[in-house]
Amino acid sequence: MKRRDFVGLTGLATGALFLPTIPGLGGNPVDPARLLEAVDPAVNKRLADAALNAAKAAGATYTDVRIGRYLNQSIFTREKQVQNIASGESFGAGVRVIANGTWGFAATNTVTEAGLAKAAQLAVQIAKANSKVQKEQVKLAPQQGYGTVSWKTPIQQNAFEVPVKQKVELLLAANAKALENGASFVNSSLFQINEQKYFASTDGSYIDQDVHRIWPTFSVTAIDKASGKFRSRDAMSAPMGLGYEYLSPKAADKIPGPAGSDIIGYKNSYDILEDAAAAAKHARTKLTAKSVVPGKYDLVLDPNHLGLTIHESVGHPTELDRVLGYEANYAGTSFATQEWKAKNIPFGSKQVNIVADKLQPGSLGAVGYDDEGVKTKQWDLIKEGKLVDYQKIRDQAHIVGQKESDGCCYADSWSSVQFQRMPNVSLQPGKEKMSVDDMVSKVDKGIFIAGRGSYSIDQQRYNFQFGGQVFYAIDKGKITGMLEDVAYQANTQEFWNSCAGSCDQSDYRLFGSFFDGKGQPSQVSAVSHGSATTRFNGVNVINTARKIG
């Protein structure tokens, strides 16, 4: 999805009739009752076999079929009213083939044996047309067939089964909390996704998966009419691979921020009412907070902020398709080339251990099998500061001399071709016992940052700039008050080499990115990033205030 579509949806009143069709969110609006209808795997098998057979007959040497039912429901409210409730469904099938050593892909919403066979034939025709200009033949890492298997996100309460009325009431209650506590405006929303995916391939796998994701969020705005100033504070929730149970807060999941910060972080459940009240107070305080003096500061970064920095500066540059140049025309390439890796240059300090996985319970990346039928796993990307591996899929493994895929292939819709997407990429917590208060107490001149703010990074992932939602000055080991107009700029390697350690496991939480964009045509994916609060020394902070007359 284009980010501006999302911003447009959340920032403005949406038209009552037609939400834009956007992958991962849009689809065709449907009656919510239909979201609970299931598709019979036996029917899917028959349909998939029609495509596999048709492709083989047309000359394909490999074929995979994805029959997908992508369901979503989005609820948008502002202040005391509902702006939009959209229940969407997108149903169809995509067929991917190799013919003459070349990929071909075709998709159709005519989900019948004839429709799938026709799509398979078209995919072979496209592959053959392209093989005329193909110089390197596609080589797939070997993959065993798993037979008939299935996997489900281990949710406790399916969000699609919760009455819309109950969900609306919760959002409106959060809005009321914000308004009671000083908000001028509040927009809140709840996104729910259910991917019912059936995968079959000529390797002999028939995989049925039921994947759930949820994201409650809001933005609170405080306005000072006299000065014309406005400030906002967004939710401290994370999009998660959970059901509606995420919205039943548990005390054990609440992690207080450093003393004097008034921040609460959330683990596997989220208290939207508490956070909305806090957000309104924060937005008010931001109106009169001190503007930051630019310079070098030690940064103490909350997991709900650091996740995005991990995503942009570690997750993306270790995607093998970027490293190899497949994304050169859009998302970009990577500084972390194979030549760079061979030189053993420190990616970060010894405290930096970063793992990739598609397994963490509650994470957005968790699935049983990826979208080319590979069982998922966990592996090291950065070990004690050194880059040790990349993220790769079946047609890339041989290029780096490896024999297996990492199981991180994904397509955002039945109509999109699957390709390498980021798994969960997480910074391991510190091994020594350390609380966030312990960490702050040792900082002489610093800033504690929480929440996802403005973010930007170059196409090879060297130079980045990040903002946040809330910024607190740290002076001689103590939080002294809120700051505004803060952004930090750094070089990826310098930044990770300035890492002075993380808090321990008890502070570890997941951050999530619900709409990560990559590819042409652009596709979205959802991914989590775990970390504990972490310190970085001597980072360059700029002041972002301007005057426009």
Added chain:
Amino acid sequence: MAILSQDEAQAILKKVLSFSTADECAGQLNGRTTGNIRYARNNVSTAGSSDNVSLAVEARFGKRSGVATCNQFDDATLRRCVQRAEEIAKLAPEDPEYMPMLGPQQFLTPNSYAAATAGITADFRAQVAADSIALCEPRKLTAAGYLEDGPSFVAIRNNKGLEGYQQFTRLDYSVTVRTADGTGSGYAVADYTDVAKFNAKTLTSIAATKAAGSVAAKAIEPGKYTVILEPAALVSDEGILNRLMYALDAREADEGRSFLSKKGGGNKLGEKLFDPRVTIYSDPLNATAPGRVFDGDGLPVKRMTWVEKGVMKNLYYSRYWAEKSKKPATAFPSGWIMEGGTQSVDDLIKGTAKGILVTRLWYIRDVDPQTLLVTGLTRDGTFYIENGKIKHPIKNMRFNESPVIMLNNIEAMGKPVRLGGNMVPPLKIRDFTFTSLSDAV
């Protein structure tokens, strides 16, 4: 099936309306057939094709509304779809911002379809990739490109007499060319309604020349510089000018949360906010960049001036906010046109004593909505200009700048070209703020 004629589409919509017992009922059909090819490392990587057509039905009882869709068009499915929309409407809360559906509207006759573009084949796309790669390989350059094309249509109808239909074609192409050692990179991008105007070789040559010319880039000190921003730097990759055009919502301004909000309340409509040379309008009948003639609400899109000689002439008023503010509602256009001059980018370079030529700006994100400050980086061809000539390539840099400040610092404007469905001139801007260096190529 994906592209229905006007008669076929309206026949389905008439039938849909005939099945409804709601106070108000509307249907919208959307269909699209697309093909694409993607190449990288001088090799085709993926290619595909997809088609889809869908019907959305909205039914209303009083101020209660429900929507349902389907993508099969037999009578039984259509009836079920209408019934579902009506059932949802009966259960929905009343919409406090309810606006009655529009009656008959007069739409302009669109020019947004070219048959040749609708007829592009997989072989044509493969040849585009082959031609682009063939230009690069002998020069030890590496091409990565993407072509997407196809026809689409939209049809609307409601039981108040509103009726509309429009067909479109579009071709989008972009190519990045890099030197084999990764020390140089160049870019070209274009989009068309009619494939007849498209030449992959010309665009690849531009990108190749920039790639070869950007090797051995020198670092310069970040700071304020005069820049020549090519159209791709202004509108591609969620461009800096798009940030301005998407921020013209009257409601947000009136609510006090926009760069257009006034101290003490109200908005800046009618105020001079930019250099007097800035005029921006939209025109769905522009011959080079035609757009949609009605929006999602069924409002007619007509020629409309947004900024005239630096003065904010119109804001975006939704139908609800328009009624509340006693203003006419604004149809949302699919593209916009910024007036410029007659000079080419080369002419602008010749007239520059010291400055920087920027091919592309990348990863542009909002920093402060109060001032529309955005950040991002240069990419794929950044060059230092001295005494009217390109002197040498320079390393990429991060900028932090507001389009509002930028459009007050105009030195010169070139001839507008089509990009992203808009018409955009290259702009020469003084005091553009770069804040750090990047090693990215």
